[in-house]
Amino acid sequence: MPAELIRILIGLVAVALSVGLIGLVMVWVERKVAGHVQRRPGPYEVGPYGLLQPLADALKLVGKQLFMPDNADPILFWLAPVLSFLPVLLLFLPLPLGDGLYTMDINLGLLLILAFSGLAVLSLLLGGWASNNKYGLLGAARAVAQSVAYEIPLLLSVLAVAFVSGSLDLATVVKEQGTWPWNWNIMTQPLAFLIYIVSALGETNRAPFDLPEAESELTAGFHTEYSGMGFGLFFLAEYANMVVVCSVATVLFLGGWHGPVLPGPVWFVLKVSLLMLLLVFFRWTYPRVRFDQLLNINWKWLMPLAVANLMLTAFFVKLAQYAVVK
Amino acid sequence: MTRYADMGQVAGDFYTENFAQTAQEGSLILNLGPQHPSTHGVLRVIVELDGEYVLRADPVLGYLHRMHEKMAEVKTAAQFIPNMGRVDYGHALAWNWAFVGAVEKLAGIEVPERAEYVRTITCELNRIASHLLWWGAYLLDLGAFTPIMYAFDDREKILDILQVPTGSRLTYSYFRIGGVAQDLNEDCFSRIKAFIPWMRSRLPMYKDLVSDNIILRKRIEGVGPIEPELCRRYGATGPVARGSGINFDVRRAEPYSVYPKLDFEIPTSPLMDARGRYDVRMIEIEQSLRIIEQCVEMMPEGDTLVKGAPKPSWKVPKGEAYFAVEGGRGKIGVHVVSDGGKNLYRTKLRAPGFSNLSLFAEVSRGTILADAVAILGSLDLIIPEIDR
Amino acid sequence: MNSLDALLKGIPLDYLAACDYAKTGQTWQAFLPAGSLVKAAERLLAADWHLEDIAALDCFEGYVVTYHFAHFDQPGRATLRVVAPHDAPHVPSISAVFDGALWHERETRDFHGVIFDGHPNLIPLLLDPDMAECFPLRKDPKSRVKMREFLEAGEVLYQNPSFTFMTPDAPAVSQESGGTAATA
Numbered sequence: 001m002p003a004e005l006i007r008i009l010i011g012l013v014a015v016a017l018s019v020g021l022i023g024l025v026m027v028w029v030e031r032k033v034a035g036h037v038q039r040r041p042g043p044y045e046v047g048p049y050g051l052l053q054p055l056a057d058a059l060k061l062v063g064k065q066l067f068m069p070d071n072a073d074p075i076l077f078w079l080a081p082v083l084s085f086l087p088v089l090l091l092f093l094p095l096p097l098g099d100g101l102y103t104m105d106i107n108l109g110l111l112l113i114l115a116f117s118g119l120a121v122l123s124l125l126l127g128g129w130a131s132n133n134k135y136g137l138l139g140a141a142r143a144v145a146q147s148v149a150y151e152i153p154l155l156l157s158v159l160a161v162a163f164v165s166g167s168l169d170l171a172t173v174v175k176e177q178g179t180w181p182w183n184w185n186i187m188t189q190p191l192a193f194l195i196y197i198v199s200a201l202g203e204t205n206r207a208p209f210d211l212p213e214a215e216s217e218l219t220a221g222f223h224t225e226y227s228g229m230g231f232g233l234f235f236l237a238e239y240a241n242m243v244v245v246c247s248v249a250t251v252l253f254l255g256g257w258h259g260p261v262l263p264g265p266v267w268f269v270l271k272v273s274l275l276m277l278l279l280v281f282f283r284w285t286y287p288r289v290r291f292d293q294l295l296n297i298n299w300k301w302l303m304p305l306a307v308a309n310l311m312l313t314a315f316f317v318k319l320a321q322y323a324v325v326k
Numbered sequence: 327m328t329r330y331a332d333m334g335q336v337a338g339d340f341y342t343e344n345f346a347q348t349a350q351e352g353s354l355i356l357n358l359g360p361q362h363p364s365t366h367g368v369l370r371v372i373v374e375l376d377g378e379y380v381l382r383a384d385p386v387l388g389y390l391h392r393m394h395e396k397m398a399e400v401k402t403a404a405q406f407i408p409n410m411g412r413v414d415y416g417h418a419l420a421w422n423w424a425f426v427g428a429v430e431k432l433a434g435i436e437v438p439e440r441a442e443y444v445r446t447i448t449c450e451l452n453r454i455a456s457h458l459l460w461w462g463a464y465l466l467d468l469g470a471f472t473p474i475m476y477a478f479d480d481r482e483k484i485l486d487i488l489q490v491p492t493g494s495r496l497t498y499s500y501f502r503i504g505g506v507a508q509d510l511n512e513d514c515f516s517r518i519k520a521f522i523p524w525m526r527s528r529l530p531m532y533k534d535l536v537s538d539n540i541i542l543r544k545r546i547e548g549v550g551p552i553e554p555e556l557c558r559r560y561g562a563t564g565p566v567a568r569g570s571g572i573n574f575d576v577r578r579a580e581p582y583s584v585y586p587k588l589d590f591e592i593p594t595s596p597l598m599d600a601r602g603r604y605d606v607r608m609i610e611i612e613q614s615l616r617i618i619e620q621c622v623e624m625m626p627e628g629d630t631l632v633k634g635a636p637k638p639s640w641k642v643p644k645g646e647a648y649f650a651v652e653g654g655r656g657k658i659g660v661h662v663v664s665d666g667g668k669n670l671y672r673t674k675l676r677a678p679g680f681s682n683l684s685l686f687a688e689v690s691r692g693t694i695l696a697d698a699v700a701i702l703g704s705l706d707l708i709i710p711e712i713d714r
Numbered sequence: 715m716n717s718l719d720a721l722l723k724g725i726p727l728d729y730l731a732a733c734d735y736a737k738t739g740q741t742w743q744a745f746l747p748a749g750s751l752v753k754a755a756e757r758l759l760a761a762d763w764h765l766e767d768i769a770a771l772d773c774f775e776g777y778v779v780t781y782h783f784a785h786f787d788q789p790g791r792a793t794l795r796v797v798a799p800h801d802a803p804h805v806p807s808i809s810a811v812f813d814g815a816l817w818h819e820r821e822t823r824d825f826h827g828v829i830f831d832g833h834p835n836l837i838p839l840l841l842d843p844d845m846a847e848c849f850p851l852r853k854d855p856k857s858r859v860k861m862r863e864f865l866e867a868g869e870v871l872y873q874n875p876s877f878t879f880m881t882p883d884a885p886a887v888s889q890e891s892g893g894t895a896a897t898a
Contacts, residue, residue: 038475134356138378138695207469208541287541288469290696291378340843344835391840395825396850431739558764558786560814567786574786644864648739648782648791659766659782661739665859672851674769676782681765684817713840 004105008093011103015092019240026239027054030280037284064228069132072225076130081226081233084123087116088240095247096171098257098264109170110162113248114155117203120241121147124205124212127234131225139224142291143205143212149298150202150209156306157192157199160313161185161252174256184255191309193253195302197275200245202298204238207283211291246275341386345372353381358699360389366463366702367709371686373698380698383690385683390713398673403429403662404638406673408499413675414711415496416456419449420653421660421711422501425673427582428649428660429503433642435635440628441505442583447518447621448488448500448510450614454525455484456654457607457614464604464703465536468545473536480528487517503640505631518622522615529612537608546600550689550701553598561681564656565610566705568594569603576652587624590617600704607706641668655679655706679705679712716785718742718792719871721757725750728877731868733793738866740782741790745877748805751796755808758783763792765808768818770798770826772853773861775879777803777828797879798828807833825851 028043028051035042043050068077094109096102106112121144128140164185165173177184186193202209223234250256250271257264289297338346338355346355359370368389374382394413398406410421423445430437437445458481462474485495491508492500500507510518536542557567567574575592577585593609595602642664650659656678663672682705690698719730722744729745746754766782781794798805807830809815819830820839827849830836838846862880873881 034471038472039479040475134354210469284472285535286470287465287539287545289541290545290694292694293544340837344837388838388840388842393850399851428739431737434737558762559759559812561765561767561812562814563764572786579784579786579789646738646864646866650739650784657766657784661767661769661780661782663771663864665864671859671864672769672771674767674780676767680817681767681814684814688813 008104011093012089015089015103019089019092019236019243022243023236023239024054024058026242026276027057029277030283033277033280034284037281058232061228061232066228066230069225071132073130073132076126077225078230080123080127080130081230081237083126084120084237085233085240087119088237088244090116091240091244092247094170095244095251096174096256097268100171101257101265102171105171107167107169107172110158110168110173110248113244114151114158117241117244118147118151120203120237123234123237127223127226128212133225136224139212146202146205146209146211146291146294149295150199150302153195153298153302153306154199154203156303156310157189157195158248158252160189160192160306160310163310163313163317164188170251170256174251174258177255177258179255179258179260181255184253184258186253189253189309189313191305192313193249195306195309196249196253198297198302200249201279201282202294204241204245206238206242206279208286208289209294210283210288211294242276242279243272246272246279249275341370341384342372345374345382345384348382349374350376350381352376360386366707369683369707369709369712371698371702373695375695378694378696380690380693380695383687383698385686387709387713390710392710392714394675394714395673398670400669402638402640402668403642403664403670404503404636404640406670407501407503408497411494411497411499412710413677413714414653414655414658414679414708416459416708416711417449417452417654418496418498419445419452419500420651420658421675422498423449424649424651424653424658424660425662426501426503427651428647428662429642431649432645432647432662432664433503433636435504435632437505437583438629438632439584439626440509441630441632443621443625444491444506444510444630445501446584446588447618448491448498448506450617450621451484451488451518452498453654454611454614455481455488457611458484460607460654460706461532464706465542467699467703468542470536470542473532476528476532480525483517483521483524487514487521490514502631502635504635505629507631509630515622518618522619525611525615529608532608537604543601545696545700546604546704547597549600549697550693550704551598552685552689556685556688560685562656562678562685563681564653564678564706565603565606566656566682566685568592568606569704570598571596571602576650576657580650582649582651584621584624588617588620590620600700603704603706639668641666642670650676653678655708655711656682675714677711677714679707679709683707683712716761716763716788716790718744721761722754725753725757726874727872728874729870729880730872731866731870733866733868735790739791740793740866743793743795743866743868745795745797745880748796748798751794751806752808752811754794755781755811758792759811762786765812765814765818766791768815768822770822770828770851771861772826772851772858774858775861776800777826778861778865779805779822779828781808803828804831805829806831809833825849827852 032042043053046053046056091113093104094102094106094112124143125140128136162168165176205212223231254271257268259267349355354375356373356375357370358373360368370386372384373380394409397409410425411418413421458477462477465473489495491510492498552570554570554572557570557572571594573592573594578592590613593606595605644664644666646663648661650657658678659676661674662670665671690701726747727744728747731743733740733743735741763783763785766784769780771778771780776797776799779796779798783792796805805828807819817839819833820836822828823836824838824841867880
């Protein structure tokens with residue numbers, strides 16, 4: 001077997017294992033942060049500081065009876081959570097954790113990530129439709145409109161970075177950045193960073209853009225009818241998506257694995273964790289944006305700004321090229 | 327589960343079928359509730375949707391109907407007071423007051439001065455608790471999970487204060503015909519005096535973090551405008567009417583107890599939308615604190631229950647009386663008619679939420695579903711009061 | 715001045731009295747024949763009164779449907795009453811004038827069985843549709859009380875001689891016993 005394939009297989013296994021672990025850690029972090037923001041302790045009974053709580057939750061979810069509403073489509077109903085979870089595993093492959101530490105050496109890494117993250121919306125749609133539930137349907141319709149809309153500024157902001165670095169290969173993008181914060185892409189592309197974070201919130205259905213699962217309006221939207229492991233898979237996929245999005249932000253804007261003193265992977269994990277913490281804080285601080293306002297933000301603000309940013313970047317990059325040539 | 331109205335077959339219960347008779351082609355009929363995280367109790371609203379737009383909305387009541395008015399006819403007047411604690415769990419003391427006030431008016435019983443002050447202090451504390459509950463729950467509807475925790479933190483303090491004299495945390499039956507059951511002791515007063523500056527210190531934080539938050543403002547500004555004319559036709563009162571600019575508060579319009587002696591403002595808002603109603607309630611919390619402060623200063627010595635107060639078996643003399651009180655949701659009215667017998671002949675409970683909710687059908691027409699939920703929240707509904 | 719007698723000028727009335735507000739919480743009380751109800755409601759709405767509630771009282775003489783009105787800008791409460799006979803309890807609906815009456819009338823139908831003619835949707839509001847004909851607040855005919863026993867008589871401003879329910883010790887009414895016509 002070619003070395004390439006073995007490398008990918010090892011990477012996939014590692015990713016599959018770590019996604020589970022990430023899910024557990026993120027659940028704990030989310031609930032603890034939620035607790036402290038809300039002036040209560042969060043989980044503290046199960047294990048020291050409640051560290052075993054996510055494990056207990058996972059065991060509970062796995063042990064639940066898997067049942068399906070009466071008139072739901074059985075194939076699509078069970079396909080939806082699986083479809084939401086599997087593509088996420090692929091998204092981790094091109095990410096460089098350290099110098100040379102990536103599973104897949106592909107010069108279109110960015111494109112791969114953007115393409116496969118588009119599959120997530122399909123699973124939402126299937127889940128909502130196959131549930132044979134009006135709330136699910138409304139949630140699915142909202143999810144599709146939202147995901148499709150927010151992909152565009154995401155793409156445009158990422159493209160701006162690709163212009164600056166001259167490549168779609170994630171390893172190259174990181175190499176182009178330096179060790180210290182003033183050498184990172186966030187200095188040259190601050191607007192792109194902001195647009196990226198907001199679009200990422202929209203893509204991963206996190207608050208304040210969590211309308212598809214708006215608990216107080218649609219009683220859990222597209223995953224109303226899911227319980228047990230089906231719900232667990234949706235849940236895990238959401239956290240994994242969050243990690244991917246934060247990792248991509250780190251790689252593109254925050255210098256990836258660069259950093260003084262400590263080894264690369266440690267810095268990478270630190271930066272990703274910081275961004276994840278930021279997203280968790282957002283969820284527990286802000287109310288939810290209304291659906292038409294959500295789309296307005298995207299079409300009237302994010303997209304024009306992203307386009308303007310791209311144009312400006314292209315202009316300056318070309319200018320710099322001419323200056324060099326001269 | 328209802329099918330689309332244009333498919334000819336509508337499977338649903340009596341109310342859904344009745345609603346679907348006048349449904350349009352191709353619209354979706356959806357039930358919000360009766361089990362739903364944001365309908366504040368057991369309320370069911372049948373909506374006819376065109377995509378996300380509400381074409382028609384019809385609340386269906388009765389899921390929490392316990393027939394209090396019939397209970398009033400089989401219990402004696404004094405035995406009915408605990409019922410008044412259960413009608414509206416948000417502002418139970420106001421309902422207590424409305425009922426005992428009506429009976430006292432009928433029988434010509436005069437309540438001692440100190441009892442009036444105790445009634446005012448406890449009722450205003452209850453009003454603050456009710457508004458905090460509304461505030462937390464409303465923001466929960468809009469997707470902010472944190473303010474309710476802070477609101478409940480403040481509410482705990484109020485509940486602890488009220489627990490000592492009343493014996494309950496939520497469904498109070500503290501008032502008696504002729505006064506109150508028990509006096510407030512020194513510990514109570516010191517806690518109240520500590521609570522007032524604490525609450526005052528929290529309000530600016532709520533304003534900065536929540537009321538001025540741009541996402542919240544975009545959710546409630548311009549949502550659900552209610553004209554004063556609408557309030558008149560439906561009989562809406564309380565913050566719903568005051569949020570539309572109508573300067574009407576029962577404490578000023580039909581003064582009772584010691585309110586004429588107190589200095590406080592009636593907040594109104596010219597905005598007419600959900601934002602106006604929100605602002606009115608937040609300012610009312612501050613005004614209630616003012617009232618409590620003044621009452622604590624002005625408390626006279628004396629009894630808290632009139633001498634010769636009626637025993638539980640007391641018969642109400644013949645006659646009728648109507649007494650109105652300003653509750654957290656609006657004008658609470660109790661009309662008692664007595665024929666001199668063992669029980670009251672008729673007790674009519676006028677719930678402010680009933681009139682406030684009845685205008686929902688007209689206000690929500692043409693809005694987005696998310697806005698309809700925001701309007702429902704801004705009406706501050708407590709379903710047990712509406713269903714009685 | 716927004717007083718009830720000025721507002722209802724020209725409408726056929728049965729009884730109109732100024733009441734003791736401090737004692738019973740109402741400033742005026744009026745009994746109307748069924749035909750005058752909607753016109754009176756229109757006059758009240760035009761003078762900016764709002765509808766507080768509608769309730770029925772099961773008395774010896776019939777169902778006394780009681781309408782309470784109040785005003786946002788002036789103190790006082792106006793009570794309008796319509797007596798509907800037990801065997802044919804029909805009262806015109808004022809829901810075209812005061813939309814709030816839509817729900818109050820449904821509730822009164824649930825509790826007492828009073829039918830409001832002209833109501834667009836008189837289905838059960840609080841009771842279950844299976845119990846729609848239960849009428850829980852109807853009284854046992856033996857325990858019905860005459861309304862003059864407990865309703866406030868007040869200071870009578872006008873009384874139609876054929877309306878004797880509120881007069882104390884009223885003998886049997888003879889129709890030819892004079893009295894001016896209803897219109898004032």
